Amino acid sequence: MKERGDIMKEKVEPRTLPGFMELLPQDQIMFNKMVDTIRSVYEEFGFLPLDTPTIELSEVLLAKAGGETEKQIYRFFKGDTDLSLRFDLTVPLARYVAGHYNDLVFPFKRYQISKVFRGERPQKGRFREFYQCDIDIIGNDTLDLIYDAEIPSVIYYVFQKLNLGKFTIRMNNRKILNGFFESLGLLSNASDILRVIDKIDKIGREAVQEELVSLGLDENRISKILSFLTITGTNADKIAALKGLGIDCETFQVGLQELETVIESLRSFQVDENYFQIDLTIARGLDYYTGTVYETILDEYPKLGSICSGGRYENLADYYTEEHLPGVGISIGLTRLFSQLKEIGLVGENKNTISQVLIVPMDKSNNGYVLETASILRNNGIKTDVYYQDKGMKQKMKYADRLGIPYVLVIGENEVKESKVAFKDMISGNQELITVEEVIERLTNS
Amino acid sequence: MKERGDIMKEKVEPRTLPGFMELLPQDQIMFNKMVDTIRSVYEEFGFLPLDTPTIELSEVLLAKAGGETEKQIYRFFKGDTDLSLRFDLTVPLARYVAGHYNDLVFPFKRYQISKVFRGERPQKGRFREFYQCDIDIIGNDTLDLIYDAEIPSVIYYVFQKLNLGKFTIRMNNRKILNGFFESLGLLSNASDILRVIDKIDKIGREAVQEELVSLGLDENRISKILSFLTITGTNADKIAALKGLGIDCETFQVGLQELETVIESLRSFQVDENYFQIDLTIARGLDYYTGTVYETILDEYPKLGSICSGGRYENLADYYTEEHLPGVGISIGLTRLFSQLKEIGLVGENKNTISQVLIVPMDKSNNGYVLETASILRNNGIKTDVYYQDKGMKQKMKYADRLGIPYVLVIGENEVKESKVAFKDMISGNQELITVEEVIERLTNS
Numbered sequence: 001m002k003e004r005g006d007i008m009k010e011k012v013e014p015r016t017l018p019g020f021m022e023l024l025p026q027d028q029i030m031f032n033k034m035v036d037t038i039r040s041v042y043e044e045f046g047f048l049p050l051d052t053p054t055i056e057l058s059e060v061l062l063a064k065a066g067g068e069t070e071k072q073i074y075r076f077f078k079g080d081t082d083l084s085l086r087f088d089l090t091v092p093l094a095r096y097v098a099g100h101y102n103d104l105v106f107p108f109k110r111y112q113i114s115k116v117f118r119g120e121r122p123q124k125g126r127f128r129e130f131y132q133c134d135i136d137i138i139g140n141d142t143l144d145l146i147y148d149a150e151i152p153s154v155i156y157y158v159f160q161k162l163n164l165g166k167f168t169i170r171m172n173n174r175k176i177l178n179g180f181f182e183s184l185g186l187l188s189n190a191s192d193i194l195r196v197i198d199k200i201d202k203i204g205r206e207a208v209q210e211e212l213v214s215l216g217l218d219e220n221r222i223s224k225i226l227s228f229l230t231i232t233g234t235n236a237d238k239i240a241a242l243k244g245l246g247i248d249c250e251t252f253q254v255g256l257q258e259l260e261t262v263i264e265s266l267r268s269f270q271v272d273e274n275y276f277q278i279d280l281t282i283a284r285g286l287d288y289y290t291g292t293v294y295e296t297i298l299d300e301y302p303k304l305g306s307i308c309s310g311g312r313y314e315n316l317a318d319y320y321t322e323e324h325l326p327g328v329g330i331s332i333g334l335t336r337l338f339s340q341l342k343e344i345g346l347v348g349e350n351k352n353t354i355s356q357v358l359i360v361p362m363d364k365s366n367n368g369y370v371l372e373t374a375s376i377l378r379n380n381g382i383k384t385d386v387y388y389q390d391k392g393m394k395q396k397m398k399y400a401d402r403l404g405i406p407y408v409l410v411i412g413e414n415e416v417k418e419s420k421v422a423f424k425d426m427i428s429g430n431q432e433l434i435t436v437e438e439v440i441e442r443l444t445n446s
Numbered sequence: 447m448k449e450r451g452d453i454m455k456e457k458v459e460p461r462t463l464p465g466f467m468e469l470l471p472q473d474q475i476m477f478n479k480m481v482d483t484i485r486s487v488y489e490e491f492g493f494l495p496l497d498t499p500t501i502e503l504s505e506v507l508l509a510k511a512g513g514e515t516e517k518q519i520y521r522f523f524k525g526d527t528d529l530s531l532r533f534d535l536t537v538p539l540a541r542y543v544a545g546h547y548n549d550l551v552f553p554f555k556r557y558q559i560s561k562v563f564r565g566e567r568p569q570k571g572r573f574r575e576f577y578q579c580d581i582d583i584i585g586n587d588t589l590d591l592i593y594d595a596e597i598p599s600v601i602y603y604v605f606q607k608l609n610l611g612k613f614t615i616r617m618n619n620r621k622i623l624n625g626f627f628e629s630l631g632l633l634s635n636a637s638d639i640l641r642v643i644d645k646i647d648k649i650g651r652e653a654v655q656e657e658l659v660s661l662g663l664d665e666n667r668i669s670k671i672l673s674f675l676t677i678t679g680t681n682a683d684k685i686a687a688l689k690g691l692g693i694d695c696e697t698f699q700v701g702l703q704e705l706e707t708v709i710e711s712l713r714s715f716q717v718d719e720n721y722f723q724i725d726l727t728i729a730r731g732l733d734y735y736t737g738t739v740y741e742t743i744l745d746e747y748p749k750l751g752s753i754c755s756g757g758r759y760e761n762l763a764d765y766y767t768e769e770h771l772p773g774v775g776i777s778i779g780l781t782r783l784f785s786q787l788k789e790i791g792l793v794g795e796n797k798n799t800i801s802q803v804l805i806v807p808m809d810k811s812n813n814g815y816v817l818e819t820a821s822i823l824r825n826n827g828i829k830t831d832v833y834y835q836d837k838g839m840k841q842k843m844k845y846a847d848r849l850g851i852p853y854v855l856v857i858g859e860n861e862v863k864e865s866k867v868a869f870k871d872m873i874s875g876n877q878e879l880i881t882v883e884e885v886i887e888r889l890t891n892s
Contacts (some may be wrong), residue, residue, distance in 0.1 A: 012509040014545035014766040016499055017527070022542070024549050025494035025556070032495050044824045046801040046831025048471035048849075049478050053462055053575055054500065054561060055520070055531075063458040074501070074529075076522030078565045081463070083520075096468070099460035103470050105848040107835060110471070115500060119524045129499055139835070146813070146834040157824075268817040320460040355492040367592070371714040378490045378603075385492025388592040389553060389585070402551040403494075 019120070019128035021335050026404065029352035031338055034162060035113060038133045038332065041158045042111040045150070047135050050112045052092035058082040060095055063319040072118040085117040089134045090316075090329070097138055098320035106140035107147065113334075127335050136329030138316055143326045145258055148292040148312055149265030151330050155296060155308055156271045158332070164346060166299040167307075170279035173259040174289050174311070176242065177280075179252025180228060184221050193217075194283040197229065201281070201305075205230075229281050235263050238278045255291070262292055290314040294330055304340050308332045351404025355385040356443055358400040359421075362412030364390070369416045373409065373436055380440045400426055409439065465566070465574035467781050472850065475798035477784055480608060481559060484579045484778065487604045488557040491596070493581050496558045498538035504528040507537055509765040518564040531563040535580045536762075536775070543584055544766035552586035553593065559780075573781050582775030584762055589772045591704055594738040594758055595711030597776050601742060601754055602717045604778070610792060612745040613753075616725035619705040620735050620757070622688065623726070625698025626674060630667050639663075640729040643675065647727065647751075651676070675727050681709050684724045701737070708738055736760040740776055750786050754778045797850025801831040802889055804846040805867075808858030810836070815862045819855065819882055826886045846872055855885065 016022050023031055043049075058075055061084045074085040086092050089112045097108060113133045120126055135154060137147045152169045159167045177197075181190040196211045205226065212222045231241045239260050247253070259278065266276055284293040291312035298304055310330030317325050341347040357377060361370045370386060377384040385405065387396050400408045410422040415433070423439055424431040462468050469477055489495075504521055507530045520531040532538050535558045543554060559579045566572055581600060583593045598615045605613050623643075627636040642657045651672065658668045677687045685706050693699070705724065712722055730739040737758035744750055756776030763771050787793040803823060807816045816832060823830040831851065833842050846854045856868040861879070869885055870877040 011767060012506055012765055014541040014763070015503070015506060016541075016545075017501065017503060017529075020499040020501065022498055024546060025496065028495045028497060031497075043800050044829050046804075046829060048800055049474045050471065051474055051477070052468055053466040055463065055466065055563070055575060057461070057463060060458055060461060074522070074524055076520070078520055083463075095460040095462075099462075100470060105845055109831070117501070129501060142835070144834045144836060146810075150832075150834070265813065265817075268814050270817065270821050317460070319458055321457060354489050354494055358492075364592075367711065368714045371711075372716065375716045381490075383490050383492060385555070386596075388590045388596070389588070390590060399551055 017128070019126065021127055021130070021339060026352045027342070027348050029354060030347050031334075033352075034334065034338065034347075035131070035133070037161045038158055038334070039111070039113060041154060041161060042133075042135055044157070045109075045135075045154050047109045047111040047154075050093070050096065050110045051114065052086070052089070052096055052112065054085055054115070054117075055083050056086060056092065056095070058084040060320075061086065061091055064091065064094075072120050074117050074119055086114075087118050088116050089114060089132050089331070090136070093134075093136055093138075094317035094325075095320055097325060098317040098323070101321065101323060106138065107143060108138040108140075109135070110138075111135045125336060125340065127339070130333060130335030133332040133334050134329060136316075136327050138325050138327040141324050141326075143328065145261055146265050148258070148262045148328050149269055151310065151328050152276060152294055153266060153269035153271050155294075155330055155332075156269075156275055159296070159308075164298055164341065167275065168297055168299055169276045169308075170282055170295045170297065170306075171259070171262065171276060172278065172280055172282040172293050173255040173262075173291055174283070174293055175251050175255025175291060176259060177255075177283060179249040179255055180225075180247065182251060183247045183249045184224060186217070186221065189215060189217075191287070193225070197225075197281055198283045200229065201302075231280060235273065235276070235278050238280070239263070258291055284309060284311050288313055292328065301340075301344060304337075307337050307340075353404040353406070355383045355403065355405045357382060357384050357407045357409060357439070358403075358405045359384060359386040359409045359411060360393070360396045360400070361386070361388070362393075362410065366411055366413065366416050370411050373411065373421060376436055377440065377443075380444070382440065382443050407439075407443065463574070465572065467573055467576070467785060472798045473788070473794050475800060476793050477780075479798075480780065480784065480793075481577070481579070483607045484604055484780070485557070485559060487600060487607060488579075488581055490603070491555075491581075491600050493555045493557040493600075496539070496542065496556045497560065498532070498535070498542055498558065500531055500561070500563075501529050502532060502538065502541070504530040506541055507532065510537065510540075518566050520563050520565055532560075533564050534562050535560060535578050535777070536582070539580075539582055539584075540763035540771075541766055543771060544763040544769070547767065547769060552584065553589060554584040554586075555581070556584075557581045571782060571785065573785070576779060576781030579778040579780050580775060582762075582773050584771050584773040587770050587772075589774065591707055592711050594704070594708045594774050595715055597756065597774050598722060598740055599712060599715035599717050601740075601776055601778075602715075602721055605742070605754075610744055610787065613721065614743055614745055615722045615754075616728055616741045616743065616752075617705070617708065617722060618724065618726055618728040618739050619701040619708075619737055620729070620739060621697050621701025621737060622705060623701075623729060625695040625701055626671075626693065628697060629693045629695045630670060632663070632667065635661060635663075637733070639671070643671075643727055644729045646675065647748075677726060681719065681722070681724050684726070685709065704737055730755060730757050734759055738774065747786075747790060750783075753783050753786075799850040799852070801829045801849065801851045803828060803830050803853045803855060803885070804849075804851045805830060805832040805855045805857060806839070806842045806846070807832070807834070808839075808856065812857055812859065812862050816857050819857065819867060822882055823886065823889075826890070828886065828889050853885075853889065 073087050076083055115129055116132050117129050119128055178190055181187055192215055196208055200208050231238050242256050282293050282295050289311035293311035295306035296308035312328040314326055315324055316327045359370055359374055374384050374386050387399055406426055408424040415421050420433050420435050422431055423434050519533050522529055561575055562578050563575050565574055624636055627633055638661055642654055646654050677684050688702050728739050728741050735757035739757035741752035742754035758774040760772055762773045805816055805820055820830050820832050833845050852872055854870040861867050866879045866881050868877055869880050
């Protein structure tokens with residue numbers, strides 16, 4: 001028998017779903033700063049913004065999908081309409097370019113920073129709703145190889161500005177891999193072998209060897225594959241070694257030539273050679289990519305895996321259009337990256353604040369002066385909060401302290417009389433009586 | 447019998463759903479500028495960013511919903527889990543504040559600019575997926591009345607900066623309406639009457655009169671209601687007239703006192719009196735608001751209806767928590783507003799561009815110089831695109847022209863020899879040979 005339950009209103013527990021990130025304001029401020037940085041570099045390179053719908057017709061969105069992807073999709077009916085939430089930003093891009101083909105200017109350089117949705121089994125570090133920050137460059141029929149160098153150079157500036165320590169952009173070319181397997185007479189097994197190779201960072205060389213045996217490969221070829229994968233040295237050394245293999249296969253030679261050109265162009269893009277590296281073990285998404293492929297790792301945190309991946313594809317939108325649309329692109333999975341950075345303490349240690357200053361009126365009698373002061377500060381580009389609640393001074397100061405607002409202006413009768421404000425530095429605790437102009441000067445130069 | 451169909455791959459038509467806005471890049475740039483402006487003013491006033499999940503548990507999201515709202519919701523199962531897409535930003539805010547109560551600093555000032563989803567029947571100007579740009583201020587137990595003036599003053603600065611022409615923020619107080627009906631002995635009919643009054647702008651005074659008759663009101667009271675609703679004059683006149691009614695009802699008097707205080711505070715906030723107006727016909731959402739209510743109209747386009755509405759509510763989150771959380775907030779429905787502004791030609795007439803300059807190499811031989819020039823410009827904060835495709839000069843210029851990029855730098859052998867660039871003004875057609883430093887100077891001052 002209910003005793004209180006039938007009197008008290010039943011409350012619903014205000015919870016979110018597992019796998020859906022929701023941040024407290026100070027972390028949200030930090031997250032938004034990262035988004036702003038990424039966006040600003042993307043725009044610096046002339047990428048145009050796009051914002052496709054979250055919900056699409058399943059028939060359209062899933063034209064190409066299948067297997068694992070399809071299982072993860074949030075798909076449902078509204079009335080008679082079969083709908084799906086986007087699971088990446090590439091399929092909507094393909095649909096967009098095909099649909100707006102005549103209105104777009106090629107090469108079409110676009111960025112999109114949006115949430116995507118995948119109903120995966122929730123596990124640590126996996127999100128069901130997460131931000132992707134994508135750039136792609138789509139050519140109309142052809143796309144110059146130098147764009148394969150522009151993409152990682154954009155990423156180089158992004159991660160420089162994000163200030164997450166030393167990172168390496170690892171690069172390969174799918175044609176080199178395919179050509180190499182072709183030369184071994186293993187072209188038909190190539191995608192199985194690539195799938196195994198893709199795991200070498202995670203499972204190690206020996207496990208890869210075993211899996212290749214179980215694919216039915218003989219010892220000789222496995223040994224060739226493994227020594228190919230572990231070619232070492234500088235980028236120039238690796239190019240030289242690949243040339244030295246003397247593989248008589250056009251696909252291989254084209255891939256090698258492409259890789260060499262991309263590497264050379266990256267130098268022209270003024271990308272520090274310490275930040276990019278040929279890595280022959282990188283295969284990426286099995287069917288999609290056809291040329292250059294990229295991964296990015298934080299040197300001090302290789303266990304995070306690739307934080308930014310992509311590559312060149314032969315044809316973006318063949319499910320929607322007869323037009324031939326080659327492209328190259330890359331994606332930062334920001335929600336996952338942010339959550340990992342928080343965990344290892346690379347972000348979120350400091351108090352992040354929106355307001356640069358909080359105005360604290362002693363009481364309501366001076367609201368005119370208080371609000372005028374706030375307006376002057378805001379007109380000078382200073383983010384200004386005002387505490388209007390009728391509380392004690394201690395409570396008012398606590399508001400600034402908990403929000404991490406670095407300066408407080410106290411305004412009472414005395415300040416109004418003198419046409420000044422009591423300017424308090426929340427870190428040092430110092431307080432001075434100064435003019436609003438002096439406040440602006442200090443905050444603008446701080 | 448298929449003749450070609452079985453040879454040609456079947457293409458899926460790359461279409462979007464009706465009621466889902468998708469913009470071409472130049473409009474998207476303009477849309478994003480509006481978002482940036484709104485966000486920057488929100489932050490100038492110290493509002494903290496929030497980004498709640500798009501998908502929530504139906505049990506949580508719909509704790510309070512019912513009727514029309516519930517029918518519009520995108521609701522579906524993933525496995526055994528009953529999920530819904532958010533249909534506004536207020537319910538997620540309530541859930542957030544209740545769930546993170548101990549981690550938040552009150553008054554909690556937050557903004558959220560996110561898409562919300564409503565499966566309405568599609569009709570002109572109605573969207574099923576649209577952006578809301580919300581600010582709310584939530585008090586812990588109490589919230590000072592001056593925050594009711596801060597909200598419209600933020601909106602005043604937002605619309606000043608959006609530069610959409612003269613606008614008026616119309617204000618009322620629900621307690622005045624409720625108290626007035628109470629004084630007429632019509633308190634139990636209040637919500638029906640308010641629903642009718644809310645339509646006065648749309649259907650006119652006479653239709654309202656008829657509907658009031660059909661609610662069973664006598665002529666005397668209808669006449670009193672209509673003369674009340676049409677009190678004219680300045681804000682001061684209206685306050686005086688309301689005082690002069692001599693209504694002996696506490697609710698009415700409290701509401702009147704509140705409205706007067708809010709109006710006075712708005713003057714302190716330096717909001718131009720021409721931009722806010724008491725409007726006794728405004729009632730807003732029937733059950734939710736309890737005090738001050740707002741609507742905003744563009745003076746020259748009253749037919750757009752309210753482009754920004756909100757008000758004071760007594761308790762934000764009573765479905766989730768025992769805490770008493772009064773608040774005040776307002777929302778801009780940006781997707782609809784943008785679509786309307788486009789239609790009347792107030793936005794989107796000009797070519798909007800991301801890149802300030804396009805570098806056009808004559809051929810590939812000077813890529814080093816080209817890329818160095820691009821890097822220098824970008825390091826000086828100039829958004830710079832480079833055209834790398836191997837096409838004729840006409841095609842290269844067309845790229846800049848169609849994208850609306852105002853300046854082109856042509857770089858060929860001669861430019862490299864002289865360590866200069868050919869700087870072309872795309873509007874005047876003028877072309878000069880100048881140094882990169884001169885380019886920076888011109889673009890930084892332009």
